[in-house]
Amino acid sequence: MAQTLYFPLLLIALCSISECVQHHYYYINEGKNWTEAQRYCREKYTDLATIDNMNDMIRLKKSVNDAPVENMWIGPRRTNVYKWHWSSGDPVLFLNWTSGEPAGTNECTVMNNGQWDNEACNNTRVFICYNMGRGLVFVDQEMNWRAAQSYCRQNHIDLVSVRNQNESQQLENFIKDKNSRGSPVWIGLFRDTWQWSDQSNSSFRYWYTGEPNNAGNNEKCTVIGAYSQRGWADVACDDRRIPFVCHDDKLIVIQQNLSWSEALRYCRQNHVDLVSVQSVEMQRRVMNVVKLASTNAVWLGLRYSHIFGIWYWVSGETVCYQKWAPKYGTSEEDCEPTVRSGAVQSGGNWHWISRPETDRLNFICRNY
Known part of the structure; x- marks a missing residue:
């Protein structure tokens, strides 16, 4: 039996960090092994297919509906590194483990007496879904973690995520009210060793x-x-008979080392423009793709005008949102006579920095 509670602080926006990147999928009817398919997708599109959520999954299904084959390559590849993820795709910003946890190699998580334990995913537990219209939903049926995830996705949105201490406390209170047996309860946290080909942080899985x-x-x-x-x-990566699915994003890293002006010209001739970063969401999209760069900084569509003494985007927008590294973007630095343009660091905190426009860097074009 499912019991619900409207809980605004725990509602998670449909447009999460990764979900706002619009993937366009392309079925390629050529047999290749996984590495060959990856190379093809990176040359012709963005990469092998990344899937961020059920909406992406539905779109990908439609793009391959008529494929007369049994299997097609997509982006996940097994690594040796375990990482924790939320089933919903939310970033893991908060953890609330019981002392000594996580222990062993168990990959799924329960909430028990207000704290978290990792358990074998095949254990059967009651669980908590969330629903954009109804809030938290307590499902008083014991299922393994995968079945609980499937139930939540089919009937609500997903298994619940917990983003901070306040939400953890509210979830604990909700469970105490609904879970009369006091048994452990599945939440949406899991870990695995899979990494997307494009280095995306997407935690969506559909096994x-x-x-x-x-x-x-x-x-x-x-x-x-x-x-x-x-x-x-x-499956084994070396099977050369398998066709594949590529994706193309609105942002693409060009792994050529060009000056800022050359990069601007390239983007306008081959795509739309150098990227403008006007919001936290767009900065997150940039962070998601800039990991593919081969230089330590990557050109943005950001330019300094010595005449007007301001930074501006080549799209014509003023610089409202800012993500400057310390000492960059300041009036003192902007007074240098060198013509300067804006770049984003390809690692660390992905801050913006200014560089002489003659430096030769990778760059990000936008396709919209």
């Missing part, structure tokens, strides 16, 4: 039942099935 199983200890790449629900499976 078939029983997958990934790493049969023969050699299945490190991912295919999406062509039939039924089009779930995912892990």
Whole structure:
């Protein structure tokens, strides 16, 4: 039985960090191994398909509906590094482990007496979904973690995420009110070793039942099935008979080392323009793609005018949102006679810096 409570502070926006990147999917009917497919997608599009949420999954399904094949490569590849994720795709900004946890190799998480323990995902527990219209939903049915995730996605939005101490306390109070047995409750936190080809932080997963199983200890790449629900499976990466799905984003890193003016010309001839960063959301999109750069900074569409003494975007917008590194973007630095343009660091805190426009860097074009 599901019990609900409207809980505004725990509602998670449909447009999360990764979900606002609009992926366009392209089915490529050529047999290649995973590495060859990755190279093709990076040359022709952005990368092998990244899937951020169910909306992406639905769009990808539509793009491959007529594919007369059993499997197609997509972006996830197994690594040796475990990372924690929220099922919803929210960033992991807060953790509330019981002392000594997480212990062992268990990959799923319960809330128990206000704190978190990691458990085997095949354990059966009651669980908490969230719903944009109804808030928190307590489901008084015991399921394993994957089944609980599927139930929440089919009937609500997803398993619940917890972003800070205040939300953790409110969730604890909700569970005490609804969970009369006092048993541990599944939440949306899980860990795995899968990494998207484009280095995206997307935590969306859509495995078939029983997958990934790493049969023969050699299945490190991912295919999406062509039939039924089009779930995912892990397979060996060297099978050269498999077609694949690429994605193209609104932002693309160009791994050529050009001056700022050359980069501007390239983007306007081949795409739309150098990227303008006018919001926190756009900065997050930039952070998501800039990891693919081969230089330590990447050109943005940001320029300094010595005549007017201001920074401006080449799209014609003024610089409202700012993400300058310390000592950059200041009036003292802007007084230098060198013509300067704006770049974003390709690592660390992804701050903006100014560089002489003759420096040769990778750059980000926008496709919209």
